[in-house]
Amino acid sequence: MTDTIDSLLRDQAAAHGARDAVVDPAERISYAELNRSTGELGAAFVASGIGKGMRVGLLMPNGVAWARIALALMRIGAVVVPLSTLLTARELSAQLQTASVQHLIAVEEFRGHRYDLDATPPALRSVRTPEQVFALRGHPAAAEVAEAMSRGVRPADPLTVVFTSGSSGAPKGVRHSHGNAIGAVRSGLAARCVDADTRLYLPMPFFWIGGLGGGLLSALTAGATLVTEPVPQPDSTLRLLADERVTLFRGWPDQAEALARHLPASGVELTELRAGSLDALLPPRLRSRPGARARLFGMTESFGPYCGYPADTDMPETAWGSCGKPFDGMQVRIVGADTGEPAPTGAIGMIQIRGRHVMRGICRRSRDEVFTSDGWYATGDLGHLDADGFLYYHGRCDDMFKVRGATVYPSEVEQALRSLDGVSAAFVTNVAGPEGDRVGAAVVCDAPATAERLRSAAREVLSSFKVPTVWLLLDSQDGVPRGATGKVDMARLRALLEQS
Numbered sequence: 001m002t003d004t005i006d007s008l009l010r011d012q013a014a015a016h017g018a019r020d021a022v023v024d025p026a027e028r029i030s031y032a033e034l035n036r037s038t039g040e041l042g043a044a045f046v047a048s049g050i051g052k053g054m055r056v057g058l059l060m061p062n063g064v065a066w067a068r069i070a071l072a073l074m075r076i077g078a079v080v081v082p083l084s085t086l087l088t089a090r091e092l093s094a095q096l097q098t099a100s101v102q103h104l105i106a107v108e109e110f111r112g113h114r115y116d117l118d119a120t121p122p123a124l125r126s127v128r129t130p131e132q133v134f135a136l137r138g139h140p141a142a143a144e145v146a147e148a149m150s151r152g153v154r155p156a157d158p159l160t161v162v163f164t165s166g167s168s169g170a171p172k173g174v175r176h177s178h179g180n181a182i183g184a185v186r187s188g189l190a191a192r193c194v195d196a197d198t199r200l201y202l203p204m205p206f207f208w209i210g211g212l213g214g215g216l217l218s219a220l221t222a223g224a225t226l227v228t229e230p231v232p233q234p235d236s237t238l239r240l241l242a243d244e245r246v247t248l249f250r251g252w253p254d255q256a257e258a259l260a261r262h263l264p265a266s267g268v269e270l271t272e273l274r275a276g277s278l279d280a281l282l283p284p285r286l287r288s289r290p291g292a293r294a295r296l297f298g299m300t301e302s303f304g305p306y307c308g309y310p311a312d313t314d315m316p317e318t319a320w321g322s323c324g325k326p327f328d329g330m331q332v333r334i335v336g337a338d339t340g341e342p343a344p345t346g347a348i349g350m351i352q353i354r355g356r357h358v359m360r361g362i363c364r365r366s367r368d369e370v371f372t373s374d375g376w377y378a379t380g381d382l383g384h385l386d387a388d389g390f391l392y393y394h395g396r397c398d399d400m401f402k403v404r405g406a407t408v409y410p411s412e413v414e415q416a417l418r419s420l421d422g423v424s425a426a427f428v429t430n431v432a433g434p435e436g437d438r439v440g441a442a443v444v445c446d447a448p449a450t451a452e453r454l455r456s457a458a459r460e461v462l463s464s465f466k467v468p469t470v471w472l473l474l475d476s477q478d479g480v481p482r483g484a485t486g487k488v489d490m491a492r493l494r495a496l497l498e499q500s
Contacts, residue, residue: 003155004178005220006075009035012223016196020225022216023244024063025236031223034071041072043138043146049125050103052077052149055161057096059083059106059115061230062206065130067216069105070206074160074178076146077153081161081173082207085110089119096121098363099161099173105133111231155179161363162209164300173363174300184303184357185217187327191296191308193248193276196223201246203232203255213304214250234262242268249277250311254477256280261476275312288314290418294324297393301359301377306330307391315390321415322390323383330355333376334385337397340372343384348394348409351383352376382409399490401430401437406465408439413468416461420454422447425477429490431470431497440497441468444477472500 002008012021013035021034029037050056056078060066070080081099083092083106092115096104104127106115117127138146159178163171192214194200200219204210206228219226227244229237238259241249249256256278263270263281270281279287292314298305309315309324326332334349335342343349354376362370371377382394394400395411402408410428417426424446431440443454451471458467474480481492 003182004075004153004157005071005159005182006150006153008182008220009038009071009075012220016223019223020199021219022064022067023225023227025229025240027064029064029068034068037068038072038075039146039150040138040143041068041133041136042076042150043143044133044136045073045076045078046146046149047138047142048136050076050078052153053079053158054103055079055081055099055101057081057083057099057101057104057106058207059085059087059092059104060130061085061107061110062211062228063230065134066206067226069130069133070216071220075153076149077157079158079160082163082212084163084207085113085205089116093119093121095163095171095173096124099163100363104128105130153178155182158360160212162212162300163207172300175360175363176303177360180357180360181213181217181303182221183329184306184327185213185221187329187357188296188298188305188308189218189222191294191305191310191324191327192218192250193274193311194218194222194224197247198222198224199227199245199247199272200224201227201237201241201244201249201251203229203237203251209298209300209304210251234259235266238263238266238268238270241270241273245272246270247272247274247277249273249281251278253278253280254480254482257477276310291320292317294319294322295393297323297391299379299381301379302330302353302357303359306353306355306357307332316388319386319388319390322386322392324391325389326391327357329357332385332391334383335378337382337400345387346384348382348384350397351379351381351391353379382411399429403430403437403439403465406463408466413439413441413462413466416466417441417443417454417458417468419461420457422449423454425480427480427488427493428468429494429497431494438470439466439468440470440472440494442472442474442480442493442497444474444480449473470497470500472497 002011013031017032020028021031022029056073073080081101102125155178159181160176161173202215206212257280260280275286294309296305296308307323307326331354333352337350380397384392394409399410413428414426422445425444427442430437481489483489
């Protein structure tokens with residue numbers, strides 16, 4: 001098994017040298033060239049004073065350049081800290097300090113957002129732009145040292161610190177090693193239908209685990225081609241998908257749905273997409289029945305999905321609506337949210353995970369603060385396991401709320417609402433009222449509907465206390481507030497419902 005970035009680059013260059021490794025609208029690089037250029041750049045980093053174990057922040061948009069810089073650092077044993085291009089100056093400074101970043105590579109501006117690199121923490125030893133990085137030069141002695149350093153990296157060595165997007169609370173710097181990260185990616189390749197012949201497009205930025213693990217490292221581990229772009233826009237993205245003969249589109253469903261709305265007028269035909277891509281962009285004959293395919297489930301702490309089922313295959317009908325089964329190398333258990341004791345089969349409780357693909361730790365937290373005494377990580381997610389081992393997600397522990405003393409799980413209400421005629425999507429949260437929390441629902445309708453009709457239909461599939469009393473009817477998902485990674489912004493959704 002090739003469980004370091006250096007060994008992966010060498011092996012894939014030998015096996016797929018001429019194949020495109022990464023493609024963006026302005027540049028492409030083959031596996032052979034990626035191996036050669038990252039080796040040279042690694043030597044230049046060594047000559048400039050960057051070495052094994054040093055933490056290097058990377059603040060720049062998706063593209064071939066991001067991949068070259070990150071992989072060059074990783075293969076010499078430096079620890080890459082991807083940073084969001086959306087960070088404010090205060091947020092950037094906080095993350096640099098939390099992750100103990102020593103060197104920073106950053107663009108000066110992206111999409112109108114200028115970064116005040118002069119205001120970065122004084123502990124930084126260097127701040128460079130990508131242009132300055134590519135101007136670095138090594139020398140024969142540095143090349144020999146870099147070669148030795150690369151071959152000396154072990155699977156247990158640190159690879160990256162990735163900050164969680166966070167549905168609530170402050171972002172956490174999650175630490176991963178070469179071995180646990182590559183192992184986590186490899187365990188999910190088959191479920192995500194990624195192999196050496198795949199031309200993968202995934203719109204998520206590389207600074208989140210979805211882009212880094214689900215995109216860049218998935219392609220590298222499989223020997224596939226990753227197609228990416230710095231600024232996804234419907235028209236240019238559709239053209240890129242067609243021109244690059246993309247075979248697999250993964251990501252957030254609403255991103256695929258937005259592209260599908262633009263597709264008829266674009267003149268583009270996506271003839272290469274295959275089953276396993278998100279349904280909205282597939283022809284009807286390749287689409288799955290609602291609920292039949294697994295909703296791959298994971299988190300930054302597990303380096304992406306840790307549970308799933310082949311994305312091109314229907315699950316057994318008894319498992320519809322589930323997230324599939326845990327991947328090899330990962331254990332999942334459900335415990336009482338209050339007691340911490342293992343819950344019986346079918347009971348909803350806190351999801352805990354353990355295994356060789358789980359993170360190594362969290363910056364500035366002790367192991368005792370992160371893991372239980374027997375090595376489990378409490379995810380903060382709610383779920384249940386059925387008798388066949390399929391995992392069902394029931395939202396976050398902090399999403400759960402009570403109505404007149406009875407517990408409401410938003411995901412359960414959402415699933416019931418999606419089963420109603422004319423409802424294509426539903427988003428549920430609590431809305432404060434004079435007598436306590438009420439159930440609020442933002443519903444996307446693909447046919448004329450009224451709140452009263454939906455409320456009446458909901459009574460047929462939900463207990464009375466779970467039926468929403470606050471409704472917001474939307475024509476499309478464009479009206480659903482979302483954060484930078486596509487997750488629903490529950491605070492803003494709650495505010496919209498309070499106004500409805």
